Each structure stands twice: as C-alpha cells, then as structure tokens.
Amino acid sequence: MRTLKTKNRMLSLFQDDRIIAVIDTETTGINSNKDRIVQFSGKKYRIRDQKMEQIAEMDIYIKAPFPMPEAAMRVNGITDEFLADKPSEEDVVAEICAFMEGSILVGYNVDFDIRMISALCDRTHTPLQCSGKMDVLEVARDLVEKKEVQNHKLETISKYFGIDEGITFHSSIDDVEATARLLLLFYTMYCEQDMHGEGKTKLFIEYTYFWKGYRKEQAGVYVQTNLGKVYFSTYKKEWCSSQLDLTQIDLDALETDILVRLGITYDELSKMTEKKYYLLEKNA
Template sequence: MREIVLDTETTGLDPHDGHRIVEIGAVELRNHMPTGRTYHQYINPQRDMPAEALAVHGITEEFLADKPVFSDIAQAFLDFVDDARLVIHNAAFDMKFLNAELKWTNKPVLPWERAIDTLDIARKRFPGAQNSLDALCRRFNVDNSAREKHGALLDSEILAEVYLELIGGRQPDFALSVVSTTQVLTGSAGDYTPPARPRPLGARLTEAEAEAHRAFVAGLKDGGLWPA
C-alpha cells in the first residue's frame, strides 16, 4: 500500500482570495514504512508575500522570484503522487489549495476521498485535547526541534512519524492490514520490544499442576533441558 504524507505552505488562507502555494513537501510510505523517496518544490506564487506569511514561513519574495510557477511543476507533482492515498494534517486546507492550483493549470484534481486527515484522526483519539502538529509531537515524543519555521518537507517528515503513532505505531517488517483510518491491526517483529507491564501477571498454575511439572522434569534426568 502506497501513501504520500504531504504538506503545503501558502501565501494565505484561501485560494479564492488570490492566495497561492509557495512550497510543497511530500514523503512516500509503503506499508506504513518510509521508503526514502521525497518530493520538495518551492513555487513562485506570482504575487506579493503578505507580512504574516513571511513571519510564518521565513520565505522571502526575493527567494521565490526565480522559482518555477505551479503550471511548470504540476505534472511532476502529479507523477510523484500518482494514485497513492494522501496523508495530510488538516486535509481540507491543503486539498483546497492543491485542487485550485490544478484547476487553474487544466490538470486533473485530486479526489477528496483519497485524503486521510490526521487532524480528524487525532480529534477522535484525543477529544478536547490540543491536536496541532506540535502538540502531537509532544504527545508522541517526536523530535520537532528543527521546526523553527513552517517548512513543507520538514513538516511532512514529522507528520509521517506522527501518523504512524496515530494508527498504532511503526512495526518493522510486518505486513499491516488496515481496518480504518483510525484502527490498524499490527504485530511485532524485527527489533521491536513491547513495553514492560506496569504490574507483573500473577501465576495461574495450581499447586497440583506445579507438582506434576516438577515430577515430569525430574524424570528427564541428565537428558533434560531443565534442572529438576
């Protein structure tokens, strides 16, 4: 199963107000494991960067001046995404911008049903709690110390870790069967070590069963694997 964990940075909140995408970052997962393949692109929005956008992203108009416009990178982006599911934090925001940009360049839009919204998953798991990406990093002990400014690729890499925690944790070398976006059947393998129980389980053997076992082991004598 192929998934793309994706994030965009924009000049504002609504493409219908003339705001544009300035950066796309994406990370590929296969069977919930990062493959190392990424997509990262800065984009010239062909409009002024508002002061609030500059403060959030730290991207200047001068930096974006020689970057390609969206129409120049649209096909490469679609080729990378292909038919994968799209894992996005607050998916409605990014999908709205991506589909607006794709429509303006006469490219096929991304179907909404392909989006997995990690914000929605987090709200269902932790109702009433803070579920921003930073808050989820703190909850799952995901290192986001490099996140001084919003950056699409860095945020995608962080979100990939958070997503794997939200759906049950990353289990190396084990085939995962997805039940839903909020529940995944997992098993342990590789170097995964389950945490210790807070209280050890008590013995369930009866005294008669324990005595029978001792008698059985004693009968093995020198050929046994266990001492009497």
C-alpha cells in the same frame, strides 16, 4: 476512543502494498481562490508488514505571481527574495501531480492542502487522480481529548507525544515528517486499543431513547444497559456516562450494536435529532 469510523479508516490504510503520499503545503494565505502555494512537500510510502517504506520524496518551492503577504511570511518564513529564482506553478504542477497520482493523500488538516492543490490544478488545467485521503488531524482529535492539550495543532500534538526532534514546524517538508511520525504512532495506538479491548466489559442493551437534555452537550441517543446508562452526545460526538467508567467498557462493540439495532450509519448517529429518532422508531 470516540468513534469506530476514524479507527477503521486508519486500520484499513495500513494494508500491504497501499501507496500513501504524506503531503503538506505552505501558502500565501488560506483562500484557495486567490492565494498560492509557495512550497509543496511530500513523502511517498508503500505499506509493507504494517510499516511505512519510503519510496519517493519531493520538496519544491514555487514563486507566487504577487508579493508574499507579511502575515504569511511571519508564519512560514518564506520571503520574496528567497522565491525570486524559483519556478512558477505552471512549471511544476505536472511534477507535483505525477508525485501524488494513484496515492492515498495523507496530511494534517489535509482538506486545506487538497483545496489549494485542486485550485492549482484548475488554474493550470492539469488533471489530478488520487485514490482517497486520510486526515491525521481527525485521528489526533479522536485519540487525544481536548482537556489533555492546549489545542490540536501539529506542533502541539507532536510535542505532546515527544516526536518533534529535529522538526522545524511550518517548513512543509518538516511538517510532512512530523505528520508521518504521528500517522505511524496513531496506527500503533489503535492496534494496542484492540489488544487491550479484549479484557473490557461488554454492555448489553435493554432499550434506547433520545433526550434533548438540559444543556446542548447532553442531547443524544441514550442507552440503558445491564450495568447502567450511557449516551452518545450528538454535540460532543462521543460516548458519555455519569454512571460508568467508560475506559473499562468495550465502546467499539456497544457502538456497533447501536448502529445495527437502529439501522443507521455513524454519520446518521452523530447527526441524530429527536425528530429523526422518533421517525426511526415509528418506521421500525
């Protein structure tokens, strides 16, 4: 596992009675200032006993105020003819916002969907009140190393884990289903990591220092431990070592010890520079 941050956010998501809305949009393009949502889909769940109980579903098409760009049509298969009799965004925005209200928004690259929805709300002067967000793409990057897959797109990761049965990708309702399947799978994987972590080796810190390295991926916080040297690469945002097999090391405990020892957050660790590190030491 690369970091504690993503794992802890995922584990906290699965608390009883939390309401989450897994959402996805198909759009005319990627510019939230000028492009429009042409399909909004969502499945709302209540968390109970570490399971996801579906309590609502929405799948709605929206007519854009201009023709569908050919590039977008090639991706999502949505045509002007299909959208001709669909409602306008003004007609459906209140229903969409009511569906998401009070929920934690979950999606795959969810920041894009939130930007598009926020732009819709701004244009129509409609308030949107949600209670947080969770990006399943971020979790996929945390759990699946780059060398294991061609990319981290939803379709690629879904097929990698074999949960793509019955899914037509780039249909937003099917993308929602794929995202929900991955969400539950990734939660289970994090829980299994916790169980397996009980037998992993705990390292004891002797001293730390910052080294810029000979290559950019070598820059980071270096930790001399009782068993050898490890370092947190500020470029790769992950723990590395040429001396130890990190699959056998309790990296959760090590990372926590480092954050406490240096008095910093994970975000500060990931953005550490030589200057910042020595200022920390100077002020210690």
